[in-house]
Amino acid sequence: xxxxxxxxxxxxxxxxxxxxxxxxxxxxxxxxxxxxxxxxxxxxxxxxxxxxxxxxxxxxxxxxxxxxxxxxxxxxxxxxxxxxxxxxxxxxxxxxxxxxxxxxxxxxxxxxxxxxxxxxxxxxxxxxxxxxxxxxxxxxxxxxxxxxxxxxxxxxxxxxxxxxxxxxxxxxxxxxxxxxxxxxxxxxxxxxxxxxxxxxxxxxxxxxxxxxxxxxxxxxxxxxxxxxxxxxxxxxxxxxxxxxxxxxxxxxxxxxxxxxxxxxxxxxxxxxxxxxxxxxxxxxxxxxxxxxxxxxxxxxxxxxxxxxxxxxxxxxxxxxxxxxxxxxxxxxxxxxxxxxxxxxxxxxxxxxxxxxxxxxxxxxxxxx
Amino acid sequence: xxxxxxxxxxxxxxxxxxxxxxxxxxxxxxxxxxxxxxxxxxxxxxxxxxxxxxxxxxxxxxxxxxxxxxxxxxxxxxxxxxxxxxxxxxxxxxxxxxxxxxxxxxxxxxxxxxxxxxxxxxxxxxxxxxxxxxxxx
Numbered sequence: 490x491x492x493x494x495x496x497x498x499x500x501x502x503x504x505x506x507x508x509x510x511x512x513x514x515x516x517x518x519x520x521x522x523x524x525x526x527x528x529x530x531x532x533x534x535x536x537x538x539x540x541x542x543x544x545x546x547x548x549x550x551x552x553x554x555x556x557x558x559x560x561x562x563x564x565x566x567x568x569x570x571x572x573x574x575x576x577x578x579x580x581x582x583x584x585x586x587x588x589x590x591x592x593x594x595x596x597x598x599x600x601x602x603x604x605x606x607x608x609x610x611x612x613x614x615x616x617x618x619x620x621x622x623x624x625x626x627x628x629x630x631x632x633x634x635x636x637x638x639x640x641x642x643x644x645x646x647x648x649x650x651x652x653x654x655x656x657x658x659x660x661x662x663x664x665x666x667x668x669x670x671x672x673x674x675x676x677x678x679x680x681x682x683x684x685x686x687x688x689x690x691x692x693x694x695x696x697x698x699x700x701x702x703x704x705x706x707x708x709x710x711x712x713x714x715x716x717x718x719x720x721x722x723x724x725x726x727x728x729x730x731x732x733x734x735x736x737x738x739x740x741x742x743x744x745x746x747x748x749x750x751x752x753x754x755x756x757x758x759x760x761x762x763x764x765x766x767x768x769x770x771x772x773x774x775x776x777x778x779x780x781x782x783x784x785x786x787x788x789x790x791x792x793x794x795x796x797x798x799x800x801x802x803x804x805x806x807x808x809x810x811x812x813x814x815x816x817x818x819x820x821x822x823x824x825x826x827x828x829x830x831x832x833x834x835x836x837x838x839x840x841x842x843x844x845x846x847x848x849x850x851x852x853x854x855x856x857x
Numbered sequence: 858x859x860x861x862x863x864x865x866x867x868x869x870x871x872x873x874x875x876x877x878x879x880x881x882x883x884x885x886x887x888x889x890x891x892x893x894x895x896x897x898x899x900x901x902x903x904x905x906x907x908x909x910x911x912x913x914x915x916x917x918x919x920x921x922x923x924x925x926x927x928x929x930x931x932x933x934x935x936x937x938x939x940x941x942x943x944x945x946x947x948x949x950x951x952x953x954x955x956x957x958x959x960x961x962x963x964x965x966x967x968x969x970x971x972x973x974x975x976x977x978x979x980x981x982x983x984x985x986x987x988x989x990x991x992x993x994x
Contacts, residue, residue: 556940563937564910710922826938831904 506843507591508829509850511790512694512747512818515580515595515625515632518571523624524600527616535609543698544605544669555712557824565822573822577628584821585631588829592847592856593821594660595621596635596694596747602665603698610639618653626658633854635663635692643679650680654687660854661690661745665697666719672726673733681739690743690788690853693726695719723749724757727787731761734774736782743853747790748820755809758783784811788853790818791845792827800834812841816850859963859993861975867966867988874931877909880962880994887964887990888913888945890931895945896992897934898960902950906938908959913945934959963993 517523525533557563565573565583574580585593597620601613614637621634636653638646646662653659662684670676672693684691696719702708703718705725723746736742746754761779765772775782789810797803807815820826833845851857864878870889877886877899884899886909899908912935915927933951934943942951943959950957972978972989981989 557937562906563912564907824938824940826904828904828906828938 506847507589508817508846509592509594509856510584510588510590510819510821510829511594511745511816511850512596512792513580513584513593513821514574514598514823515577515621516572516575516597517600517620517624518575520600523620524613524616527619527623528612532609532612539606541600541609541613542605544603544700545698555716555824560824561822562824562826577625577632580821581629584819585629588819590819591631592633592850592854593631594633594635594692594850594854595625596663596692597621597637598665598694598696601637602639602663603667604639605700607639607642611642611645614639614645615649618649618659622653622656622658633660633856634658635661636689637663638680640664640677640680641669643676646680647683650683650687650689654689659689660856661692664691664693666693666695666722666726666746666749667697667699667701667703668726669699669701671729671733673729673731673735675733678735678738681735681742685739685741685743688741688855690745692745692747693723695748720749720753724753727754727757727783728761731779731782732765732772732775736786737774737776742786743788744786745788745790745816745853747818748792749789750793750795751789751791751810751815752795752803752806754783754787754789755806784814788814788816788849790816791832792818792820793825794827794832801836804834804837807841807845812844813849815845816853817846861991861993863967863972863975863978863981863989864992865990866981866985867990869990874913875909877907878992880992883994885962885992885994887992888934890945894964894966894990896962896964897943897945897948898962900960901936901938901941902957902959903936903939903941906936906941908934908936908943910937911935912937914942916944916951965991965993967991 559572561573567576567579584590597617601610601617604610604613617637625632626634636649636659638649640646650662681691703715704721709715730736758780765775765779795803817829829846833842862880864880865876865887869876875886875888877884885896886899888895897908901908913931914933914935916929916933918926932945934945943949944951948958948961966988968988969983975991
């Protein structure tokens, strides 16, 4: 292609203070080159022989690619090869530097977490954590890692949390929204307890493979239905965690919902309050209104932010959620990336903008 | 009133259908589709995606789920970020025509002699043979 590029010009108001990006997706150049060094020979041979089967029954493959090749911006493939976001220098040049990002949370996807073979999942998740540290956070201090976990095995999760949480490189633990059981289920409680005890928020990123249909009424026909169903799965997991008493049992737990959109949250809170008031026989262990629990325990990342035709409706929605609870996220390098220059309408106060783009995240993650 | 700007040589398009140029400090992507030329601002009106990295696809119509008609191959530009589609001939957004459009500029091809009348050939070695691409902005 005959393309000459030039660096984007920074706007004056962006140059003053860096932004926090709470969802980016570093990817290994290849399993063999970057992940195998952190796996034993046994697991390397195992993957070469049997592959890595996701928990997605009766399917020969996963839903990828999605919408665009590798679900990514077409301009995000590094010029010297490899998949999008597999080259730190190119990610710096295309995203971190021009957008003045000075804290970017890495959330590796697609490898490890939702593998059907439980021991393999543990080994690969452990390798992904070591890989983030060696290939990303140690090379650029702006990058912060997520502790990726095989969440069907709580003991293995606790081990990974205790190993990595004390390091400055890691800021949260990471799960995927489509768990085999609803997220309020007791089998996940030890993970939440360990995260809270180590002052790590639990981030729940879109998708994953729980083995269940992605909607409550089965498998949809189109990719984009699958994508939309993530918001519904988040509504389901929040309902589960609120009503099954997770937030009262673990008062220090912080939950970050990543890449599910934001506008559905206030109406969910309104509904959960009304139902809770009327069902005390079932829900008497929930002693506070769900909306209060949600305000205290839940944060949302912004991308993919809703884009109503009347832009101020988005601002009203953020008012309902609380400006202090929404964290800017780009989703770089994926195709539904939100550019920080365009994500919010113009008529937002300086304080709101500062919280959205930086302060909310720095406070949540305990960063300066 | 729009001025003409010499932005490229026709020979620059050998082996490619597009070129990103700068006119009055603004990035403009020029497309060559057969013998037709098109120019548009290299910023998607949605979030600013670089349109020169987009794919040229067909116009797709459907009367019912599962029924598709494709036509006008290569005349629809799909933004490399979020997939917004634009008619390369008019700039109209395909999903919501009349609501969004890409910013189009007139593009034409002129001979060396005509290009000299446009008068901004500094960037080009005019001793070479061949025609020039001109953008109106």
